[in-house]
């Protein structure tokens with residue numbers, strides 16, 4: 001028993017890798033969920049205005065946005081929420097398992113909110129005009145607070161994925177220490193700011209369709225102000241957030257992110273500021289198409305690179321700086337009686353300790369060397385690297401198309417064995433398995449056509 | 462290559478999460494079963510009302526059927542939302558105590574697990590489209606939106622079933638992962654299913670639909686815009702549907718039991734017998750109610766809730782039997798007590814679930830039964846104020862604890 005590692009089978013997705021599967025579902029979810037939390041606050045604020053200033057016509061807007069939200073956020077948001085679990089499950093089962101086992105009660109509490117929220121959104125939308133306005137206003141405020149509570153609860157878990165930020169949790173294993181980690185509050189501020197901005201942008205899609213001119217102007221101005229407030233708060237929170245990141249994240253941010261990311265994010269930020277200022281100044285010029293375009297820009301050019309970066313800068317870990325994204329446990333965590341997997345890997349290798357090694361690969365022969373090498377490589381590397389020439393950090397490119405087994409092995413026995421690369425796991429394979437992996441990796445480049453290899457090698461990164 | 466039960470036992474042990482679990486395993490097991498009861502009930506209501514709305518759509522020349530089709534489309538729409546949120550809780554708890562089984566099963570069919578998410582989005586969007594288009598005098602072609610929606614729901618139910626069932630067969634995982642010794646990491650296959658078991662849950666949808674219709678009648682009986690004539694029609698239909706469902710359930714349940722390993726002695730299991738008994742009881746009651754179609758109540762629905770609870774327990778006992786040869790016992794899961802987070806859940810469940818959930822549900826229930834505008838009674842008003850109160854207190858405590866913890870760990 002002591003000689004077996006807790007490694008699951010691997011699901012290998014060609015080219016895009018499981019990381020992108022997670023990224024796609026995650027981005028859709030973030031868009032839908034932040035819109036719905038932000039909108040709940042918008043509803044509460046506008047409805048307060050409607051009741052105190054006696055402007056029942058404003059409720060028409062809430063009704064419209066609410067129905068839209070039901071379709072857009074609640075179908076997509078509530079399915080992609082568990083969808084993220086499914087995606088991490090098949091990409092990084094140890095990662096999701098680790099989070100579940102540290103935070104099950106937090107998630108269970110979030111589920112309580114999630115359930116009342118779904119009931120609440122139906123109540124909010126369908127009871128407009130069916131119950132007295134004061135009671136409805138209370139309902140909307142409770143809904144807004146409950147929606148925000150789901151955010152409060154998830155942010156601690158997400159930011160623990162980055163790191164605890166201090167050593168207490170490793171010693172105590174306490175959920176509170178893990179949850180209120182170093183970057184919790186900055187991250188919460190960032191997401192709260194973002195939810196106002198995105199709800200402001202999406203809200204424009206509906207505001208532009210309001211028939212009553214005064215209502216349309218009033219709502220559009222309100223959305224603009226909320227959006228601007230969100231963007232400014234977001235910028236401040238971003239600066240704080242960056243300060244709370246671990247050093248591996250800072251290194252990756254500075255050296256490893258694709259060059260287009262920072263300029264793109266700045267461009268989106270600028271566009272958002274211009275957009276909200278414009279719509280505040282000339283509310284009647286806000287057309288539905290603009291609002292849809294703005295939402296799409298934020299989602300595709302803002303959120304997608306941001307989500308992908310957040311995931312990249314967490315490398316090589318998936319959670320708490322103790323689980324690597326290739327399923328291995330990177331260190332001891334005394335507070336939870338968790339032991340590192342690395343000594344056993346260094347001693348016995350993968351083929352002898354992985355429970356899902358086919359019997360035919362347990363004993364390496366001349367005939368199955370390549371298959372054995374492929375198995376180890378996919379288990380240890382495929383979570384972050386595609387085995388082809390294209391796609392996610394393609395291995396052929398990263399190795400500059402090398403077919404030199406000794407050279408590749410030197411990399412495995414040097415940098416990887418000793419964990420010298422800050423954004424890659426320590427992968428201490430024993431000598432025999434380094435040889436197998438190196439042979440397999442070399443064969444990848446041999447396979448791809450000679451010309452292509454040269455082209456890639458000269459193009460470099 | 463098949464594995465012997467000793468190495469399977471080892472594998473299951475090491476795949477357990479090394480962090481252990483923060484409370485006694487039975488707590489999670491009970492919550493898993495209890496929350497799954499509501500998941501499956503809403504699955505049944507969703508599939509049942511969706512099916513009926515399509516059937517009624519075909520007969521929409523008759524006003525009663527048209528009205529029913531529209532009503533059922535809406536009911537299915539809400540039920541799918543509910544089945545999703547109510548699926549999240551058992552999904553969480555099953556991952557706590559059965560993580561080796563659930564994760565292995567999901568990874569071995571990775572493409573299906575992810576396909577489940579996207580097809581559910583497509584199916585639900587299609588259903589929403591049907592809902593927006595299915596009104597009086599709707600053209601015949603709109604029904605395709607509904608058909609596509611329901612087809613995806615059924616597909617998703619089947620994926621759920623296969624993932625649950627594959628999780629019970631660890632001795633076959635290796636042969637799925639590496640058929641003939643060749644590793645297949647594509648996750649594009651469904652490896653195992655059990656027709657009797659899956660069809661049983663579909664048949665159950667018929668029974669639960671019948672009970673739901675009778676409850677629907679009882680709920681709307683007080684509204685003047687729901688004529689007695691229509692309600693009696695629905696009530697009579699409900700009884701008939703229950704009878705059909707009960708027979709289908711008896712057949713499929715027998716099929717399921719017959720497919721189980723002989724060592725389970727399934728036919729003499731007390732819970733299996735209890736399920737047969739409930740079905741026969743429901744049959745008898747419905748036959749009697751057929752004679753008095755104007756009498757309405759929530760009785761049948763209550764019986765189906767009990768039935769679902771017994772089925773959920775039976776399903777869990779089966780899982781324990783499947784795991785017996787491998788010595789997998791949730792009671793041996795490493796427990797690392799965590800009192801604060803346990804308290805967080807239970808207090809939130811009682812306080813927020815009770816007051817906020819209670820407030821929302823009461824408002825919906827009362828307003829739905831009122832024609833025109835509902836004026837909150839003093840009790841409902843008090844409930845509303847307590848809901849606001851509990852939220853403020855909750856957020857306040859959250860930040861106090863958070864700031865204290867953060868400051869003491871960071872500074």
Ligand code: HEM
Nearest residue numbers: 082504545548549551552555614617618621622625658662
């Ligand atoms: C239209 C969509 C769905 C349908 C028709 C459906 C149907 C079912 C059925 C029939 C089962 C029983 C399978 C068996 O025991 O053989 C089941 C189990 C389950 N479902 Fe769903 N389901 C749906 C969506 C969901 C969603 C969205 C979630 C999660 C958020 C979920 C979570 C679960 C869980 C956790 C189980 C129990 C798994 C186990 O204990 O092994 N379901 N579902």
